[in-house]
Each structure stands twice: as C-alpha cells, then as structure tokens.
Amino acid sequence: MVTLNHYLVLSAILFAIGTAGVFVRRNLITILLSIEIMLNAVNLTFVAFGRALGAADGQIIVFFVMTVAAAEAAVGLAIVIGLFRHRESLNPDSFTSLKW
C-alpha cells in the first residue's frame, strides 16, 4: 500500500537529484532545469500532505509555486541570454567578473 511516506521519499530523491545537478553541471541552462526539478519535488510534497490532511491548501500553494517558477524561468533565461551575448559561453566558471 502506498502511503504518504512513499511520496515524501520520492520527493526527497527528486530534490537530491536537483541539488546534485546544480552542483555538478557546468551549464547555466542545465542548472536552471535542476532548479525546476527541485521546485517540482517540493510541489509533490505539498500535494501529498494536502491529500493526507484532506485540505485543498496544498494544491493552492502549488499554484503559487508554479507562478513563481514561471517568473523565475522568464527572468533567469533573460539573464542567460544576456550573459551568452556577453561572453559566448554558458559555463558559469567564465563569469567571474564580480569575484573578489
């Protein structure tokens, strides 16, 4: 029988995958995709808890998270386009002008 714990474990695994992607990959677009994986893992947690508690609030929070994710994707990709125009590269290691 599938319980709340199963969903929480799946969510933790997905979140760990997303975190690993942010740290390991050297490509700005893949890093943004990893952030989307993490946001979706959290969404799964919200929906599973909402189901367990019999409340609709979890689904409403997911609605807001998706809105924020859309805004983040739009601004993030605009920044990626600007950076690529500047350096002809997507490697985050090549953007070190602000490093002290």
Add this chain to the structure above:
Amino acid sequence: MLFYLFAAVAVVASLLVIAQRNPIYSVLLLIASFGALSGLYVLLDAPFVAVIQIIVYAGAIMVLFLFVVMLLNAPHEETELDERVHPMMHPGAVRLGAALAVALVVELVWALTEGGGESGAFNSGAVSSVNAIGRLLFTEYAFPFEVTSILILVAMVGAVVIARREHP
C-alpha cells in the same frame, strides 16, 4: 502498481536530465519527468494540479527553455569536470558530500520501514474539485493571488529589459 511506475519514470528521467551533455535532450527528458509527476498528482486526487502541471509547466515553461536552448545554439559542455582545478573535487568537499549522501540514504530507508513511525496512510476525504480550489483561491488566498499578478508583471518587464540589446 501505478505509483512505482510513475515514480521510476520521474526518477530515471530526472537522473538523465542531469547526465545529458546536450541541453535539448535535458529539456525533453524533463518534460517526461513532469508527465510522470502529473500522473502522481492524479493518483493523489489532485486533477487540477495535474492539468496545470501539463499545461503550464510542460507546455509553457519548458517550451520557453527549449526556445532559449535553440536560440542560443550553445556549444556542448566542454569538459565534464576538470579534476585539477574544480573546487568540487577538493578532498574535504568529496568527504562531506559522501557523508551527506549516506545520511540521506539512511533517512530514506528509515522513513520507508517501520522506524518511520505512523505509516501516513491516506484517509478517504480528499478535496479535489476545482470548485473548492477556486473558492478558496478567491476568498482566503485572494491577497496572495493579487500579489502574484504583480510578480508576473514585474517578471515580464524585467525579462524584456534584461534581454534587450543596449545599443540597437
């Protein structure tokens, strides 16, 4: 069991997103992962979330990503991990990461076995109608909803300003 099928698809697709060198394949695999998550939302009696997951996430946000990947026509990642200079390959960092990974695995096993306390079985009462969600969204959550519209407006203007060429 449908849960295990969807969970396996989501985890494998997410792993491949991380493993792919070509960003286009990463984006397409992430769409597959979102499809599996949408199936999980259906299993959780949340059809509204499942539908907007497909429409908004897979349909709008991922297409935006795909558009940017194709627009930039970026070169593939040059080197995966340059072990001499990469700070992630510092011995202390590797040891800390291994410790954290072991801790995570122990916690996951503990949560799935009897040690995790009450099993968290789902009760029968689930709120799944779009009617109830919409009613809650426009009464109790009306203020966050309106703030969201401002957020979208700011993001829209910001994206246009950032991506614009300074000297056309």
